[in-house]
Amino acid sequence: MSDAIRVRDLRKTYPASPPVEAVRGIDLHVERGECFGLLGPNGAGKTTTIEILEGLLDATSGDVEILGLRWDRDGDAIRQRIGISLQETRLSEKLTLRETLRLFRSFYRQGRDPDQLIAQLSLGDKADARVGKLSGGQKQRLAVACALVGDPELLFLDEPTTGLDPRSRRELWSVIQQFRDSRRTVLLTTHYLDEAERLCDRVAIVDRGRVIACDTPRALIASLGGEHVIEFQASDRLATGGAGRRPTLDAMLALPSVTGARDDGERLALSVAEPHVAIPALLARLADLGFQLAGLTTRHASLEDVFIKVAGHALSDAEPSVRE
């Protein structure tokens, strides 16, 4: 069976002055039955990429295959087999939830029973409410329901949980997981690290139009060399007031079990495989160098750490140049 999605050297330049190179050579390969995430900051090119895959935008160049088919030849066949939710759609406010789903259902040859879907997304008590009267979370769930109503093999979701409270997010996650558990494929975009980590089998980290890392969340974190992060602040004991010397990154990298070190400005962060080995050595070394420890925390490494390592800036920085 063909792959769910296959993308080679995808490029998209928006005509503008100067032209915007939103996607600058992306390769993707999504297998059937997996939940694949595009993780990246604002403006990374996630929406542009996913809309090309959905057949809504024309690529400037590159090669796209969806379920083994191509948009230029088999557009209608692809549309019968995919379900999508856009980053923003305002469905008709005057229609009820049930009417909206019936409308979308009528576009597909085969599909699911709208009422059953409403129940599955726990929207039963809102079935006859107007869309305009739904909460943000309920609207998002309705958007996902519209994507599911054609009983697709492949689901595209562009930032499905943005702006939702934690409970609504978890509810949507479980809907997506159920879909994936029935051996069907999901491609979603997100800028939430925890969403990518919890929900996705594999994640592609996208930054400025390129995929800068792509693997399972576990493998990405493992690539840091250590699954733990030690963060600490150290002040110069000899300096009188103000800012003084700081421990050099080289000195930190020389410590046992430390595989990475970076300066976050205020604090230093070390990637560590075995904290119980690294911490005593760190304390001794700081004392030797004449530093006083001001604070120390340890935590599990996250995709954020991976992102910072590969992108060179934090995920929350929409304008990467600020830090560089």
Next chain:
Amino acid sequence: MSSAFAQLTLSRIREFIREPEALFWVYGFPLLMATALGIAFRNQPVEQMRVDVVKTRADAPPADAGPLAALARESRFVVTEGTDTAARQRLRGGKTDVVVVVVRGAAELTTAEGSAVATDPPVAGGGAVATDPPVAEGGAVAEGAAVAKGGARYAYLYDFTRKESLLARNAVEDALQRAAGRRDAFMAEDRNFDEPGGRYIDFLVPGLLGMSLMGGGLWGVGYVIVDMRIRKLLKRFLATPMPRSHFLAAILASRLLFLLPEVLVLLAFARFAFGVQSQGGLVGVLVFILLGALAFAGIGLLVASRARTLESVSGLMNLVMLPMWVLSGIFFSSDRFPTAVQPWIKLLPLTMAIDGLRGVMIEGLAAWSQPRELIGLAIWASVSFALALRLFRWN
């Protein structure tokens, strides 16, 4: 599961009837307009003429004596007596149509022995003889000439350019001359013409029908589509296997469906409130309504095919509609515009729709005996649709 077309049409209808403001603008507004204009321009039973009488001399005879008494007797005149200043003021304010100034005193009147000579500025230069084409009884002139020695007995003060004033002046002149003894050369009979079809409201209803076809088509198609584009709903639909022809057909079908009550309500209202009846058959009316609706739906689609914001589509629609509101003869006949622009005005779809409807409703023509309007509208509809489909952008 029902078809995409059925569901899309159903959705449009639901959205429409759940929007009370839209209902008002589409159905209520033309009715208000018809009522207001129908009342404002209704044919008054018989217009009364307002006449002021001013005596410039203390020895003038009383108003209820002599020829002046005739004015007070005739019910078509409303006579007010007053001073010169007051009368001029009422004339300025449009409160009176003509002022009769009694120029000579009672003594002179009795010697002149009941024949009046009026100084009549617009026609008579010297003021000695009233040669007055609008009244033009040969007898009066002859008689007037015979008694002209004494000079004018009355002066008529009025605005020469006001039609009502001219009418009143002529009527007053006529009444005074007769009361003073003029003999008419022959008798004539007045017959009132008030057959349906001749009134302003009969002229107005086809105009309002055309106007609502235009507004409904442009808003009902153009605005609705741009709104969906802005909401990214068009894009969302594009990502489904929805047949695009179903979408456009549903927009068109729902538009034609809303049209039905729109037209029926206006026609029924005009019928029961003002007795407006079509002289020609209903088929002719329906043919022009349908063709007009299609032409304006096509233009609406064309206007919406590229527009990305509500401002731009509103601007475009006003650009399209405004000239037609003015030129196409909704409220008054477009024949009033200069001959040079007539061929262009006749090419406008609203002119075609309204002219066609008036041809059927007022003149009792059949639709096919107006091939110009019939074919013209069909061309507008097909060209605008073809062009719109070619230009249409879904996202």
